[in-house]
Amino acid sequence: MIVFAGQGDARRSMSLLWRSAESAGPGAKPGPKPGLDVDTIVGAGVAVADEQGMAALSMRAVGTRLGRTAMALYTYVPSKSELVDLMHDRVLAELPTEYDTSAGWRPAITAWADDAWAFYQRHPWVLQVSQARPVLGPNEYARLETVVRILGGIGLGPLHVRRVIAALFQFVRGMALVATEHRQAAPETGVPDEEWWAQRSVLVAEFAPDFSERFPALAALESTASLAAMAEAEAGRAASHMEREAREAFRVGLDLILDGVEAAARTDSDGTLHASAGTP
């Protein structure tokens, strides 16, 4: 499903991304009045993707939602992959850009990560858009700017800042991806999480009766961990067990990384070359 950006006319897609009441022009043009516009189409695309997932995002689906055929969209948007780019940048606008750093960078970056997490849960399809050649829309830059503002002045060298941010981004993305996949798998396959796992456990036991000899460390971990997990399972039932575990792993991993960043910031600021980038 991963869609690559930047195939089409680069100039056209950039002008679509950065347009802002762009060049209203001379006014009346010949031909029938446009019944649609790019914003409406992008909105419909986002609605389809939010409701039915990326796999259900087809030109027909978007067109139908607007009472048109699939081909009608091509008047406004060069191709499906440009539409996805526009959808991506559109939803990115939901992310906050200001974080309070008065209590230090760490609570700020934690809040940022939590917001990103919530964002991905809201728009899971975003995780399916390729990151290789970023959309380079205004909101993509705004998101980056936000993090750079928080982490730019904590004593890391500029190259270090970039890499820490990349690592942070990918970590958040990765954990959010597992969580959304856990959540989506149930409706997609028609089998609830717990039931699926139970069924599989039985089958594993059946086909691999020597499991605990082949994977002793794993078996030991499972037995001790499942006790704790069961106790925990009684608590909430809004989200499935796997989804909650992903959330916990996200929190734990984030703290691990931020501990590392803290240490790096201390050692980096003594000696190593660094420019005072960011934080005006």
Add this chain to the structure above:
Amino acid sequence: MIVFAGQGDARRSMSLLWRSAESAGPGAKPGPKPGLDVDTIVGAGVAVADEQGMAALSMRAVGTRLGRTAMALYTYVPSKSELVDLMHDRVLAELPTEYDTSAGWRPAITAWADDAWAFYQRHPWVLQVSQARPVLGPNEYARLETVVRILGGIGLGPLHVRRVIAALFQFVRGMALVATEHRQAAPETGVPDEEWWAQRSVLVAEFAPDFSERFPALAALESTASLAAMAEAEAGRAASHMEREAREAFRVGLDLILDGVEAAARTDSDGTLHASAGTP
């Protein structure tokens, strides 16, 4: 492209995954001699995916490679998604399962991460297989067992171990994904990395002339970082700049996480409940 596992007959797919000279049975059966077998088909699938990517993996493509039609495969494999599961577990067998922990867990886990990185670069399509409902094949478990053996005995509680491993997995996966996407984008779109970025920079400057006012921290970072990046760019030219950056960020991020794990292991082993799971 993300394919969900476990839709088909669970029993059938488990027996395919765990089969090992399975129940040769009574011997001669009626009907023509099978011209293919599951292993051959899985091998052909891996070859197609390795060479042309996940998007090019179609039943027709795999069939053609074996001199058959697409439908011939359905005699051996219930569906495409089961085939993908089998391919996944097949290549997972390439990963080493033994790591030398005599110098401590940290070099071992670093080597593990490096091997995983190389593995993903070799089989980028693996990154497109959903993790939500893991394949639960023997090699998937072997991979997990390997990490648990390294991290099980360093003083983390069992629940903590699971989450640290989840975080580690997702981090490696995420960084590997960016790297492979950078590498694949060039052939996929026909435009080399550097050229694409140069072209885009010009367009951003054209459509957002107020860039450095809108994104001051970003602009400052870019200008200082690009100096260092240019010096670095002279060194090697095997991989593109973006790909090398992803690799660097991977290294940096991994060290950050492992610093955190080290600290956690120290504090966790004093006081908190934990079982001595793993490392016989």
Add this chain to the structure above:
DNA sequence: TTGCAACTCCTTACAGCATAAAGTAACCTC
């Protein structure tokens, strides 16, 4: 030896996808 059941593999068919090409109708300017 014959007949049958099981088996492999093929052809055909269908619904769905992105999108190219061509046609129709609406609208402005001259």
Add this chain to the structure above:
DNA sequence: GAGGTTACTTTATGCTGTAAGGAGTTGCAA
């Protein structure tokens, strides 16, 4: 009103996974 431009539709092409049915091969029982 004519001509050109634009919005949108219909039709068509070549992909996809896979259901359905048929052809040919083989082993065993009668």
